[in-house]
Amino acid sequence: MHRSNSEIILDMKNLVVDYETDDGIVHAVNGMNIKLNRKQSLGIVGETGAGKTTTALSILRLIPDPPGVIKNGEIFLEGEDILLYPEAKMRKLRGSYVSMIFQDPMTSLNPVLTVGEQISEVIRVHRKADSEDVIRKAKEMLEVVGIKSDRYNDFPYQFSGGMKQRIVIAMALACYPKLLIADEPTTALDVTIQAQILEVMKDLKEKFDTSLILITHDLGVVAEICDIVSVVYAGSIIEHGTLRDIFKSTKHPYTEGLFNSLPNINARAEFLKPIPGSMPDPTQVYTGCAFYERCKYAVDKCNAVKPPKIWLNDTHYVVCHKYDDIELTQKEVENNGM
Amino acid sequence: MLKYIMKRILMLLPVLIGVSFIVFFIVNLAPGDPARIIAGVETDEETVERIREDLGFNKTVVERYGIYMWKALQGDLGTSYYSNKTVIEAFMERIPNTLLLGFWSVVFGLIISMPVGIISAIKQYSIFDNLGMVLALTGISIPSFWLGILAILLFSLKLQLLPSGGNEFWYSVILPSITNGTQMMALMTRMTRSSMLEVIRQDYIMTARAKGLDEKTVVLKHALRNALIPVVTTAGNFLIMMIGSAVVTETIFSWPGVGRLIVESISKRDLNMVVGCVILITFIISIINLVIDLIYVLIDPKIRSSYGIMKG
Amino acid sequence: MNFKNAENRSQVYETWRRLKKSRTAVIGLILIFILVTVAIIAPLLYDYNNDIIKQNIKERMQKPSLAHPFGTDEFGRDILGRIIYGARISLIIGVTSCLLCGSIGIILGVVAAYYGGMIENVIMRFSDILMAIPSILLAIVIVAAFGVNLFNIIIAVGVATIPQYIRITRASVLTVINQEYIEAAHSIGAKTPRILFRHILTNCFAPIMVQATLRIATVIAEAASLSFLGLGVPAPTPEWGAMLAGGRAYMREYPHLVLFPGLAIAFTILSLNLIGDGLRDALDPKLKK
Numbered sequence: 001m002h003r004s005n006s007e008i009i010l011d012m013k014n015l016v017v018d019y020e021t022d023d024g025i026v027h028a029v030n031g032m033n034i035k036l037n038r039k040q041s042l043g044i045v046g047e048t049g050a051g052k053t054t055t056a057l058s059i060l061r062l063i064p065d066p067p068g069v070i071k072n073g074e075i076f077l078e079g080e081d082i083l084l085y086p087e088a089k090m091r092k093l094r095g096s097y098v099s100m101i102f103q104d105p106m107t108s109l110n111p112v113l114t115v116g117e118q119i120s121e122v123i124r125v126h127r128k129a130d131s132e133d134v135i136r137k138a139k140e141m142l143e144v145v146g147i148k149s150d151r152y153n154d155f156p157y158q159f160s161g162g163m164k165q166r167i168v169i170a171m172a173l174a175c176y177p178k179l180l181i182a183d184e185p186t187t188a189l190d191v192t193i194q195a196q197i198l199e200v201m202k203d204l205k206e207k208f209d210t211s212l213i214l215i216t217h218d219l220g221v222v223a224e225i226c227d228i229v230s231v232v233y234a235g236s237i238i239e240h241g242t243l244r245d246i247f248k249s250t251k252h253p254y255t256e257g258l259f260n261s262l263p264n265i266n267a268r269a270e271f272l273k274p275i276p277g278s279m280p281d282p283t284q285v286y287t288g289c290a291f292y293e294r295c296k297y298a299v300d301k302c303n304a305v306k307p308p309k310i311w312l313n314d315t316h317y318v319v320c321h322k323y324d325d326i327e328l329t330q331k332e333v334e335n336n337g338m
Numbered sequence: 339m340l341k342y343i344m345k346r347i348l349m350l351l352p353v354l355i356g357v358s359f360i361v362f363f364i365v366n367l368a369p370g371d372p373a374r375i376i377a378g379v380e381t382d383e384e385t386v387e388r389i390r391e392d393l394g395f396n397k398t399v400v401e402r403y404g405i406y407m408w409k410a411l412q413g414d415l416g417t418s419y420y421s422n423k424t425v426i427e428a429f430m431e432r433i434p435n436t437l438l439l440g441f442w443s444v445v446f447g448l449i450i451s452m453p454v455g456i457i458s459a460i461k462q463y464s465i466f467d468n469l470g471m472v473l474a475l476t477g478i479s480i481p482s483f484w485l486g487i488l489a490i491l492l493f494s495l496k497l498q499l500l501p502s503g504g505n506e507f508w509y510s511v512i513l514p515s516i517t518n519g520t521q522m523m524a525l526m527t528r529m530t531r532s533s534m535l536e537v538i539r540q541d542y543i544m545t546a547r548a549k550g551l552d553e554k555t556v557v558l559k560h561a562l563r564n565a566l567i568p569v570v571t572t573a574g575n576f577l578i579m580m581i582g583s584a585v586v587t588e589t590i591f592s593w594p595g596v597g598r599l600i601v602e603s604i605s606k607r608d609l610n611m612v613v614g615c616v617i618l619i620t621f622i623i624s625i626i627n628l629v630i631d632l633i634y635v636l637i638d639p640k641i642r643s644s645y646g647i648m649k650g
Numbered sequence: 651m652n653f654k655n656a657e658n659r660s661q662v663y664e665t666w667r668r669l670k671k672s673r674t675a676v677i678g679l680i681l682i683f684i685l686v687t688v689a690i691i692a693p694l695l696y697d698y699n700n701d702i703i704k705q706n707i708k709e710r711m712q713k714p715s716l717a718h719p720f721g722t723d724e725f726g727r728d729i730l731g732r733i734i735y736g737a738r739i740s741l742i743i744g745v746t747s748c749l750l751c752g753s754i755g756i757i758l759g760v761v762a763a764y765y766g767g768m769i770e771n772v773i774m775r776f777s778d779i780l781m782a783i784p785s786i787l788l789a790i791v792i793v794a795a796f797g798v799n800l801f802n803i804i805i806a807v808g809v810a811t812i813p814q815y816i817r818i819t820r821a822s823v824l825t826v827i828n829q830e831y832i833e834a835a836h837s838i839g840a841k842t843p844r845i846l847f848r849h850i851l852t853n854c855f856a857p858i859m860v861q862a863t864l865r866i867a868t869v870i871a872e873a874a875s876l877s878f879l880g881l882g883v884p885a886p887t888p889e890w891g892a893m894l895a896g897g898r899a900y901m902r903e904y905p906h907l908v909l910f911p912g913l914a915i916a917f918t919i920l921s922l923n924l925i926g927d928g929l930r931d932a933l934d935p936k937l938k939k
Contacts, residue, residue, distance in 0.1 A: 062547055094550035102548075107541040112563045112639055122549040155639040171549070356779035365795045475927075479920035481871045483878045483891070484912035487898060495902045575781075582784030586875050600787065601879055604794040616791060620782050 008078070009179055009211045010036040010059065015073035017054050017063060017235075024283040028054040030235035032073070034213075036179070041205065041212035043226035043243075045219060045258065049279045051235035052215045053103075056181045059213075060100055061090050077179070096126040099172035103184040105164035109156040115167045116142075116152030119174055126175045141170040144207075145200055162193035166200060173204055180205070181213045186221060198224050219258060223247065228315070231255045234280055234290035241316030251318040253295045289321065297322050346631065350624050355407075357620045358613075362406060365609050366399045415614035420606055425614030429596060433622065435505060436584055436595035442511050443519030443580055451523045455530025459565075460557060462535060470527065477524025482583045486517040486590040503592035510591075518587040522576045526569065533565040540564070563637055570634045574627040581623055665856065668932035675928020681921035689737040696731040703727070703886040711904050720910040723893065724900055729907070732888035733914045739889050740918060743800070743873045744866040747808030752862055755815020760851070762816065763823035774820075777813035785810030789872055793881045800883055807872040811865045818861045822854035856933040860926055867922035874915050890915050 017029040029051040036042050044052050057063045058070055061082065074081045077097065082090060102108040110118060119138040123129065129137065139149035145166040147159075156164060165185060172180060182201065186194035202225050205212050214226055222229055222243070229246040231239040231254065239252040250256050257275035277294040280286075288303040289295070295302065299321065307321045390396050394405065409416070415425040423431075454474075458467040493513060494502035501510050537543065538561050546560040585597035592598070596615055603611035669675045688695075696702055706726035714721045720729035762773040780788070785807075792806035826849070835849055874891030876882045883889045890911045897907025 060548055062544065091550045091552060094548055096550060100548045102541055102545060104541060108545045110542040110546065110560050110564070112567075112637065113560070121551070125550050157640050168545070171545075352775060353779055353782050356775065357782055360779060361783070361791055364791055367795075475920065475923060476916075479867075479923055480916045481874060481912070481919070483875055484894060484908075484915060487894065487901065487908050487912065491901055491905055491908065578782070578784050582786040585784070585786050585790065586879065589879060600790065604790060605880070607794075609795075612791060612794065616783065616787050619784070619787070623784070624782060 007037050008035060008076075009038050009040075010034060010213075011074075011076040012055075012059070013074045013076075015055065015058060015075065016071040017051070017058055018069050018071050019067045020069060021067050026282045027285065028068070028235055028282060029058070032232075032236055034230065036211050036213065038178075038211055039205075039209055040228060041214060041226045043222035043229045044213060044215045044232055045217065045222055045229060046232035047217060047279055049282065050232045052232055053183050054235075055232075056100065056183050056213065056215055059179075059181060060094055060098055061085075062094075062100075092126070095122045095172075095177070096175040097177055098179045098181065099175070099177040101165075101168050101172050101180070101182040101185045104188045105161055105168050106188065108168055109164055111156055114153050114155055115159070116154075119167070119171050122171055122174050138170075138174065141174050142167070144173075144204065145170040161189050162197060165189060165193075165197050169197075169200060169204065173208055173210070176208050177210060179211045179213065181215070183215045184217070185214070187216070187218070194221075201225065219247075219262060231258070234282070234286075236290075236319075238291065238320065239316075239318045241312075245313070245316035249312075249316070251312065251316070251323060252320050253297050253322065254291050257294075289319075342635070343628070343632070346628050350628070354617070354621055354624065358407065358410070358617045359403065361613050361616050362403050363399065365613055366402065410617075415617070416610045418603075418611050419608045425611055426618075428599060428611065429615055429618050432594060432596045432599045433618075435593060436581070436588070436597060436619075437622075438511060439514055439518060439584055439587065439593060439595060440577075440580060442515035443522065443584075446515050446519040447523035447526055447576075451526035451530055455527045456534055456557065456562065456565075458527070458531045459534030459538065467531075471531070474524040474527040477520050477527075480520065482517050482521060483586045483590055485520055486513070486587055489513045489517055490590070503590075505593055514587050514591040514593050517590070518580060518583055521583065522580050525576065529569050529572065530565065533568050534561060537561045537565045567634070567638050570630065570637065573630045574623075577626055577630070578623055581619060665929075665932050669928055672928035672931055674924045675932065678921045678924025678926075678928060681917065682925065685737055685918060685921065686741065688734055689741055692734045692738060695734060696728070698735065701728055701731045702735050702888055705886075711900065711907070713904070714906055721904070721906045723907055724896060727888075729893070729910050732893060733890065733910060735888040736890045736893065736911070736914065737918070739800075739883060739887065740870045740873065740915075743804055743807065744870040747804040747811070747869050748862050748866045750804065751808035751812050752815050752858075752865070755812040756819045756851075756858065758812070759816040759819025760823055763820040763827060770820075773816060777816045780810060781813045783810070785868075786872060786875060789876055790879070790881060793876060798881055798884055803873055803876060803882065807869045807876065810872075811869060814861060814865060815858070818857050819854055822857050826853045856929075860930045860933065863922055863926040863929060867919045867926070870922075871915065871919055 012032060012034040015029055015032040016027075019026040019028055032051070032055050034042065034044075034055070044055065046052050054063060054068070057068075059075060059077075059082075061070075063070065070083060073083070075083055077093065082093065085093075109115065116135070116138055119141055120134045123134045123137050124131075127134075127137075135152070139152055142149045142152065147163060147166055147170070151158075156167075159167065169185075180201075185201065186197050189197060198221060201212070204210070205225075212225070214222065216222060226243055228242050229240065230237045231246065231252065233254050239246065239250075239255045246255065250259060254275070257273070260273040261275060275294055280290055280293065286292075286306070288301070288305055289298075289307050292298050292302045302321050305321070307319050308324075309317050309319050310323045311317045312323070394402055397405075406416070413426065415429075417424050418428060421428075454470045458464075458470040461467055490502045490513065493500045500513050501507060502513075504510055538557075543556060543561055546556045551560075581597075584595060585601060587593065588595045588598040589601050596619055600612055600615050603609075603615070704727070706722075709718075709722050709726035710724055712718055712722040712726075718728045718730065720733065723729055723732070758773050758777075762770040788810050789803075789806040792809065793802055796802045796806075873882065874889070874894075877889045877891035878895045880892075880895065882892050885892065893911035894908050894915075897904070897911065901908045
């Protein structure tokens with residue numbers, strides 16, 4: 001596959017995805033923008049139901065349809081809009097150019113096929129190689145993620161959860177994808193195993209020169225592995241910046257809430273402070289800010305007018321009326337790319 | 339694997355003994371004097387008494403059951419009251435026909451139900467799906483004896499394409515096996531569909547798609563094998579149901595199988611034959627069930643391993 | 651306790667609400683309603699002795715007409731009338747055997763699940779044995795041995811359904827039995843039988859209802875098969891299977907003799923299956939949106 005050797009791997013512009021169900025239209029993703037460079041790793045952080053997984057699945061164009069429909073937007077992978085691709089061409093990208101790791105390793109492997117076959121399969125589909133080469137390659141991948149290659153013929157149930165996730169990673173990286181999307185890859189695992197899996201991912205990302213999108217609700221995981229962070233609320237990004245931007249100069253009240261709800265050993269705050277309320281009804285359409293009802297800084301304007309995207313420096317932006325004034329002084333509004 | 343088979347056969351024995359016990363007692367506890375029925379109303383009491391003694395009806399039921407089972411273990415299920423054939427001879431003569439009918443019924447059922455079930459699941463709520471499900475529901479609701487009669491009416495009497503009974507020609511089996519297989523076909527179609535629907539919602543199907551596999555591979559390689567597990571598990575029930583409906587089918591089509599033998603024997607009150615045939619047919623069903631279980635073991639690796647037949 | 655009651659009521663209500671939304675179930679319910687109504691008012695429509703069982707050779711084998719919408723049979727009897735009276739027999743067989751054998755199965759199932767151990771083992775092996783015999787063969791043996799009358803037929807076709815009830819009940823009781831509110835009931839000192847029937851059975855109600863609806867269908871079909879084989883309710887009582895068997899000899903010239911009785915059977919089974927399907931969908935939490 002010949003592609004321009006551009007630095008930008010993924011450029012998602014204003015993605016809108018709806019689920020059209022019997023109970024109404026669910027606006028899962030409302031104008032999502034992602035720009036990702038080569039070797040960069042992006043953490044997408046948000047609560048369950050914020051549209052993180054839907055965003056990820058749309059990059060692979062695997063949103064279950066029906067009921068899911070991509071209503072608007074463009075997704076450029078190295079300069080080509082994949083939303084315009086025919087299905088056959090799209091299939092060639094899946095597993096080779098973009099790979100995905102799903103949340104629950106317990107259910108993401110096929111129970112009736114050997115793990116070896118499940119890894120071999122992806123190589124066989126995307127690479128021209130005879131069956132011996134394929135098997136050798138698959139065994140190599142097993143070793144890479146730290147599993148003995150003589151377990152090639154074992155079935156998924158013979159492995160523990162952490163091992164299964166390693167196998168899933170081996171499968172995802174078997175064709176050296178340029179972009180790896182990991183959807184809550186450690187949520188279903190024990191804490192000790194989580195650290196191991198993150199380590200494996202970090203190593204292999206370096207080794208294979210892969211860009212990474214890590215979807216999680218866990219800021220700790222993000223700090224571990226990501227360069228840039230997007231905080232997502234109700235289907236769109238409300239704050240975005242480098243790891244340092246987000247962690248050291250948190251701006252959005254929601255992001256602030258996320259940090260406050262973390263247990264902090266140093267501060268030893270008396271109580272965790274959960275964000276009050278829950279995710280808004282996704283069938284609703286907002287005239288103003290979606291976080292309005294849960295925000296302690298909310299003013300009338302927040303309910304009436306959509307907050308603008310305010311750039312605080314070259315890498316850091318926030319979508320919130322609280323910083324309207326800063327906008328006047330520290331003015332650096334980007335007009336394109338909304 | 340051998341251990342597993344042995345274990346299954348051991349589990350089979352109490353069931354078979356139980357079946358023989360139940361059937362034997364139902365028949366022998368029934369009111370009425372079997373010797374008198376065999377002899378006929380006109381015969382004098384002396385002859386009846388002789389028949390009673392010959393056939394052992396003067397002993398208690400429990401004694402008779404004991405003797406019966408003792409002989410059964412030696413391969414003797416007694417002799418027909420009417421012909422000189424032993425029950426086993428008569429049964430062996432007829433069983434190939436029943437198995438042939440059963441085989442073609444299954445073939446018919448599978449040929450239709452598998453593709454229809456799979457396509458209906460993939461294209462859920464499409465016209466094909468709706469049509470398929472209406473057909474399946476109809477298939478379940480039409481009793482096989484009516485279907486058989488309609489088939490004879492249409493294909494034999496009106497169109498004169500196929501014979502209405504007997505087993506002289508190779509194509510004689512067509513109408514009986516369609517009649518016999520329809521209900522199973524309909525049930526299998528629905529099961530395959532719902533099982534497929536369940537499986538294609540699983541995460542590993544999404545994983546398979548995310549690997550870039552084409553839809554055919556996703557469905558046939560990843561989904562179908564998982565979807566078949568519950569279908570195969572219940573295949574034994576289908577088999578029992580189908581052998582049962584063979585009793586009716588064989589009667590409609592004068593198909594010389596065991597089912598018809600049983601019905602004939604009942605109208606003659608040849609009770610030895612009835613008891614023997616029911617026990618033997620249950621035995622054969624159990625054997626086939628065992629084979630189905632072994633197939634099940636082959637497609638589900640989890641079970642395979644628990645019986646130590648994994649290579650690594 | 652009151653809270654629990656309210657929950658049960660709302661579960662039944664919720665089921666009913668979803669059942670009403672299912673088009674298939676509603677069609678099935680309407681069809682069965684029609685069938686039951688017609689069966690009940692049959693004596694108003696036809697005189698049993700004169701129209702249904704009295705032979706009338708002059709009018710034999712008439713094709714459908716205004717006077718005889720479904721025609722007449724080989725003895726000159728009105729087929730529609732016989733089908734309507736036949737519905738009574740079929741429904742009586744279906745409902746009675748379901749109530750009788752259903753209760754036996756449910757009790758055995760609850761006992762097996764609740765007491766476990768040896769008792770459970772014996773009950774489950776008994777059910778295995780019954781399931782190993784093809785149901786129609788079991789029915790044939792019973793009717794052949796004990797003689798052909800309505801009660802024996804009801805027992806004969808019903809016995810084979812007992813294991814189904816045992817299994818379903820046992821399975822649902824087992825899933826319910828370990829849940830906390832049962833323990834709670836124990837802890838506030840509720841007596842065992844009370845726990846069994848008040849809590850467990852109300853929660854197992856749904857799967858058993860589905861099973862019962864579908865079993866009535868198979869039992870009716872099986873009873874019709876029996877009389878088709880000549881082991882059913884004795885002539886001249888109108889029975890669908892027997893009507894089919896009787897009409898078979900003349901079906902080349904008079905297909906209506908086999909068409910209408912068969913349609914009646916298929917119609918009844920279809921309606922019950924529709925209700926059963928709708929009920930199952932309505933009760934299946936996996937299909938809840």
